[in-house]
Amino acid sequence: MKKHNWSIVLLFLLFVSLSISCKKKQPVDADPPEGTESNLVSAEVTGSYNSNQLRLLALAAEYDAAVPFIKYDVSFIKINYKTTYKGNEIVASGMLVVPKNMPTAPSMISAQHGTTFLAAAAPSNVPQFAAFTGYELLSSAGFITAIPDFIGYGASKNVIHPYYDEYHSAIAVRDMLTAVTAYLKKEKTAFTERLFMIGYSEGGYVTIAAQKTIETSPIPGLSLKAVAAGAGGYDVTSIVSAIIDNGTYSDPAYVAFILNSYNITYGWNRPLTDFFREPYAGRIPVLLDGTNHASAISDQLIADPTALLNPVFYANMQNSNGELALKAAFATNSLLDFVPATATRLYHGTADETVFFQNSQLTFDKYKASGASKLELVPVPGGTHESTVLPMMLNALPWFQSLDK
Template identity: 50%
Template sequence: MKKKIGIVGWLLFAYMFVSAGCQKEANETVIPTTPEKDYFVSAEQLAVIPQNVLQTLATSQGYSKFVPQIKYDVAIYKMVYTTTYKNQEIKASGLLAIPQNMTAPAAILSTQHGTSFLDSDAPTNFPNTFSGFELFASTGFVTLIPDYIGYGISKDIFHPYYDQKHSGLMIVDMIKAAKSYAKKQAIKLNDKLFLVGYSEGGYVTMAAQKEIEMHPEHGLTVTAAAEGAGGYDLTGMLSAVTTTQSYGNPSYLAFVLQSYNTTYNWNRPLTDFFQEPYADRIPELFNGTNGAGKINNSLAKNPQELFNPNFYANLKNPAGEQALKQALVDNSFLNWVPKSPTRLYHGTADQSVFFQTSQSVYDKFKAAGATNVELIPIPGGTHSSSLEPMVLSVIPWIQSLNAPVN
């Protein structure tokens, strides 16, 4: 759910300048840390967007079906918070979107976006980048839109792509930071917490859900989670990729290997993984200035042509590439059972992240006794076409769970 906003962006720029000019207080709030761990660092207001502008924006960006749900003006903030990378504290960033003039306390909704290759696609580059998740705030949720580690303020770090621990903690820490900010700014919250994500965001959402449910010391409870088209079974994905003659998104394969090589300090030469000329191209392709299209067009679609022959053979050999295969096992979700109400959405014709990855984890969850998990196939849905039907289904679901109990 991410689009460049083009001409409509000028509407947002206009409101940014108008709202900034009308405020007497500084737009950036920096709250000193206290002896108790506080993950919040700062919040800079970027815009206050009226309801009618959001409706126009939604229509222009192809989200016209969401227009009836848009009920509130929304204040957009760039929030900086602390999290952990390789056991070291770092600063990370994301958008915080707050509905205006609500009379009832709001729930928190953390929304996780799909795979990004461009630094400029980070949500905090708003309004130049419009993720689409900003619209959730206009339906009455305090909405978080994380950049992820490796983007925004932390763009000098190579993104830990499909690493479960970093993926979960960076979301949990942003939620804690947002709750801290809301408390100090007297923003009323209820006790509901929703998690929603698609593609890599589906994976990151599941990682955050697992982190919260496995570690009650975080002091958080997931009300419900909706995860779409994420690579939850990485071992199954590996098997599928190594048996196909053509995979349309070799960028994903290279991204995972680059991520693990960096995150786990393997520091292996790229020629261990890739044939030339691809090994030589990859550092520049993944420097944050190239989009998915260029990267995919610069790499071989046939995994047997992309990968080093020895590496490719070892992927198929049960005794080969043990460190990588163990990392894929560790970063899959096959030995955990969700407790919170959970929906898995996936297009049945998805050729980027195969439907089987959702079917696989769903079957594992049910076999292990999960009672609150649904698999919702989107018939004929591709990776790009399945997000909209997912969101149209998710909104009324989480609204029903957010309704006050009489």
């Protein structure tokens, strides 16, 4: 959501006050309960905030409509856990938000954030200003909320984020949920087995990727009840083709992000001049160093794909015999070979200029044709990529609450 200057100042002051007033506790011993194994590395309480502070935060972030759902005080716990990147064990991180003083044991939501170019925006960096995702408010509505940073952020910021990569997207979520359940059991924090999932933009893609692996191999102690995914670009092949074929694309930062990520994740290590014209190829490594917003990156690139991309690369992308390895990777990571069994809603703004609405429509049609009987497509009329986040949350939360029984 766009924030006015007063909102930015208010949020900054709020986070500063919280950072000063919230005393950190010592990290929790990560040894698993007797007779169990755990991938939990460490857990540290980084803040404990009351419902009034959260209401102020929601108002400052222009999440006014979410205020009525805010009921409970919450604790923020940074979770470090073991996961896998390119076949090697690494430590990743995320934020766990736990509601306080609930009358009954809460269920869990796994919430996946959207594309971020800023290292500071990793959810585990709360209470830093940039790290607020909005999903933290779900905990104050009565759900334990796990928000993974994703590989390439937080504790794993030393590696390049595997953007729109199915395996690494899914494993980061699954392994965090495994670590979270171990932590909650060790701390004797009551929770039900019911698991809900939500995500938007890249988080929508990550949510469906995680849903796919969890439905195939459930996480012990958790039962997936419902999934809400928004504007996820689930068909990677189609979204990339649509961007390249379009006369202009207002967010070229995303083109740079996915091509650079695939180049590194798959070990091709091609010079960026294979993909981009100069001067853009030379700018991209610095632009993607974790210190720039999406808009700042796009401002240093160009909206016309024919002017941004190397002409040979551009031609090969439109040639059925060109760039076969890249196209195969896009196809492999497209989430179309899947029939969701869990109740699932796909949300998308009809005026989305970043991830085009047709991508969700195509995915919905494919899933329905394959036999998905608990699937809904929820268009948000006139919704842009930015403006659709809150309507999705406000629709998904009551739906989750209705199924939380």
